[in-house]
Amino acid sequence: MSAYGIDKRHHTLTVLVENKPGVLARVAGLFARRGYNIFSLAVAPSDDARFSRITIVVDVESAPLDQIVKQLDKLIPVVSITELAPSAARERELLLVTVEVSPETRGQVIELVGVFEGKIIDVGHDRLTVMLAGSPTKVDDFEDLIRSYGIVELQRTGRVALPMLERSDDRSNASAKVLGFAKHTEKAG
Amino acid sequence: MDPREMTGAQALIKSLEMQRVEVMFGLPGGAILPVYDPIIDSSIRHILVRHEQGAGHMAQGYAQATGRPGVAIVTSGPGATNIVTPLADAYMDSTPLVVITGQVATSSIGSDAFQESDTTGITMGITKHNWLVTDANDIPRVVAEAFHVATTGRPGPVLIDMPKDIAQASMEWYWPEPSDLDLPGYHPVTRGDPELVREAAEMLLAAERPVIYAGGGILKARASESLRELAERTGIPVVTTLMARGSFPDSHPLCLGMPGMHGNYTAVTAMQRSDLLIALGSRFDDRVTGRVGAFAPEAKVIHVDIDPAEHHKVRRADVAIVGDCRLVIDELLMALDSLGLPHSDATRVGSGGTPSDAAPGAPAVPGSPAASFPRDGIDLWRAKLSEWQIRFPLVYAQTDAPGELKPQFVLETLRDATPDDTIVASGVGQHQMFASQWWKFDYPNTWINSGGLGTMGFAVPASIGAKVGRPDKMVWAVDGDGCFQMTAQELVTASSERIPVKIALLNNAYLGMVRQWQEMFYEERYSEVYLSPDLPDYVGWAESMGCVGIRVESPEEVGPAIDKANSIDDRPVVIDFRTDASEKVYPMVAAGASNDEIIVDPSLMRGDN
Secondary structure, three states, X not given: OOOOOOOOOEEEEEEEEEOOOXXXXXXXXXXXXXXXXXXXXXXXXXXXXXXXXXXXXXXXOOOOHHHHHHHHHHOOOXXXXXXXXXXXXXXXXXXXEEXXXXXXXXXXXXXXXXXXXXXXXXXXXXXXXXXXXXXXXXHHHHHHHHHOOOEEEEEEOOOEEEEOOOOOOOOOOOOOEEEOOOOOOEXXX | OOOOEEEHHHHHHHHHXXXXXXXXXXXXXXXXXXXXXXXXXXXXXXXXXXXXXXXXXXXXXXXXXXXXXXXXXXXXXXXXXXXXXXXXXXXXXXXXXXXXXXXXXXXXXXXXXXXXXXHHHHOHHHOOEEEEOOOHHHHHHHHHHHHHHHHOOOOOEEEEEEEHHHHHOEEEOOOOOHHHOOOOOOOOOOOOOHHHHHHHHHHHXXXXXXXXXXXXXXXXXXXXXXXXXXXXXXXXXXXXXXXXXXXXXXXOOOEXXXXXXXXXXXXXXXXXXXOEEEEEOOOOOHHHHOOHHHOOOOOEEEEEEOOHHXXXXXXXXXXXXXXXXXXXXXXXXXXXXXXXXXXXXXXXOOOOOOOOOOOOOOOOOOOOXXXXXXXXXXXXXXXXXXXXXXXXXXXXXXXXXXXXXXXXXXXXXXXXXXXXXXXXXXXXXXXXXXXXHHOOOOOOXXXXXXXXXXXXXXXXXXXXXXXXXXXXXXXXXXXXXXXXXXXXXXXXXXXXXXXXXXXXXXXOOXXXXXXXXXXXXXXXXXXXXXXXXXXXXXXXXXHHXXXXXXXXXXXXXXXXXXXXXXXXXXXXXXXXXXXXXXXOOOOEOOOOOOHHHXXXXXXXXXXXX
C-alpha cells in the first residue's frame, strides 16, 4: 500500500504567498517548529507574478486544522489560504518512474501504461521512463502495479489542487473555504 | 547634488527619525559601521550598551514602560546572535521592538564571511516578521513596514537585516504613504463581531460565578480604563496575570490579584470554580492553567484576542471574538447598555480600597467586593471570594533572628517607601514572583518583566530602558543574585549615561527558584544551585561600575537603605539585601498538577494565622 492513500487525516491547503525570497522557508519553518506534519508540498508561480501558490497536504492528526491555518495566516507573506477537504477538491499529481524491462515484460509495461493513460517519455535497452498524471489514488494504484517490474527511480511532484466546481444540483455546500481576510471571527460549533 | 540623494545608512536613520524614534540602544561593529556614521548628526539619542543582549532588553523595557516601539541596533554575526534572546522574549510577551542588524555585503552573503550569520533565518521563528534589505531604495518603505507590523495587530518584535554595501549605496529619498506599504497579507482585525459581542454580553449577565481573566493584551490595547468600567458596571471580579499586573488596580475591591502557578489562592480558585471566564487579551498559558484538562472545569469561556490563533489553541472558547481588547470591551459595554444593564452609582469609585499600611507580615485585608458593587445573582459568589481572601492571604513572618531577612519584608518596605506609580522591573525566579505578589500595582505599564520566555538577567537592562522612556518616574529593578550576574555590566551603561535606576538585589546566594524545586520535588538534593553571598562582592562591584552600593543584612537596615537610595538621583544605586535562602514562594501549583492541588503556605494549614 502506498503512503499516499487519501483519508480524512489529510487536508489540502492552497496558500497564496508573496513571491519573495525565503517565503517557502518561512512556511516550512512554521510547520517544523510547531510540530505540524507536511504530507506533500508543491510550489509554483501563480498567474500573478507577485504571488506564488503553495499546495500543502497537511496531516490534521498532528495538529487541529484550525490551528495550522491560523498560524499560517499569521505569516506576513501569506496572502490567503484556501482549505480543500478531500471531498471538495480536484487533486492531481505527476509521477515519473524509470522501470526495468526485459524482452518478456516490456509489452506488459507498455500495456499497463496504456491502461493508465500514461506516457513513455524515454526508452533504453532494458529500461523505460514513464510519465503519469492523475488523481493521487490513480497514481498510487499505478505505483503499486509497476513496482513488481522493478523500479529504478521514482519521483512524484506532490499534489496540486483546485476546488471542485459547484453544480446546481449540488446539495452539499462543503466546497472550498477561503480563509484569510474573510476569516476574522468565528464561534465554536 | 540633489538633496534627496543620500546613502542607505542616511536613509535608514532618517526613516527612524520619520518614525519619531527618540532613542535607540546599540553597539557598533564592522558590518553596521556605515549606519553609525549618520547617528552623529541625528536627533535620535543613542545609548551605547556593553552587550547586545542589554540593548534588546533595554528596548523592551522602554517599550513596556511607554507603549511605544523600542529600537535596538547591533552589528552582524555575534551582534545579531547576542540579541536573539531579547527577540525571543519580546515575541513571547508581544512587545513591539524594531531591531536593526548589520549584515555582510550582499556579494559575501552565503560565503561564510567574517561575522556572517544567517540572521533572518535564525530569527524567523522569534520575530513577527523580518526583512533582509537588498536594495537601498527599499529602505524607507521597509522601515515604515517594520514599524507598522511591530505596533499593530498583536504587537511583536521585527528585525531589519542591513547588508553593509546597501548601507553604503546611494538612493533617492522618499517617505512612503501608508498605501505604499507592500503588505498584501497583513490585515489585523480590531473590531469585534457585533453578533458575538452581544452573545458575550448576554452570557456575562447570566453568569453566577464569573471571573474576568485579564492578560497582557489589556496593556497592549491601552484598555485599562475600559476594563475598569466593565468590571464596575457588571460587578465581576478581575484576576490580572503576570503580564497584566497593573492593568486593573490591585487596590480596587474587585481585584483578585495574580492567578497561576504562584498566584494567590483566591485568584486561582475563583477561576477553578467559575462558571464563566471572560478572557481578555490572555492566552491560557500553562503557568496559569496548570493541568489544562482540570482547569476551570465548569466554566464557559468568552475569549477576546487580537490574534485568532490564540482561540481554541489551549482551551476551547464558547464565544471567540477577534479584536482589540479596548474596542471589544467598549462594544461589550454598549451591548450591555442595550440589554438594559443600569449604570451603577459605583461606576466611578476611586481606587484605594485596600489599606497598604498593614503591619509587616499581616495578611492584606481585602476590600469587600460585595459591598461596593451590589448586583443580584453574583453577590453570593463575591461573598465566597471574600471569605477565601480572608482565609488564605499571602503570608510570611519576619523574625529578628540573624540571617533571616525575608524577601517579602524587603518588598513590602520598598513598596511602601516609593511613589505609587513607581515602575518595577524584575528578573526571573523567586524574586519575580515575590515582587508580583507583594507589590501593589495600581497603574498600567508599571510592571516590567519577562513572562513567557522567563529570561534571567532581564531586570537590569529593562529597568534602564524603562527609565530612559519615563525619566519622570522612579524606576526600581527587583533582581536576584543569579539574574544580576547575567547582565549587571549594563550598570556601566547606566552610570555613563546618567540613568539613575535603583536595584533591589535579593541576594539569597542561590538560584532560588531552582533550589525551591529541588527542595520540594528532588528530596532536597541541591544540584548546582549555590552561588555564594559575597562572591562577587556586590557592593564593590556596584561601586566599580559607578553606582552607589549599599549592603543590608537585617530588617532594621532595610528602611534607611531604601530611603538613602531614593534620595540619590544622579547615578544608579544597588542595594545588596542578604535574604533568607530557605524562604519559598507560596502558594504553588506544581508543574503539571491541577490548580485544585494548590499548595498554600504551611502556616495557613497549621492554623497559626
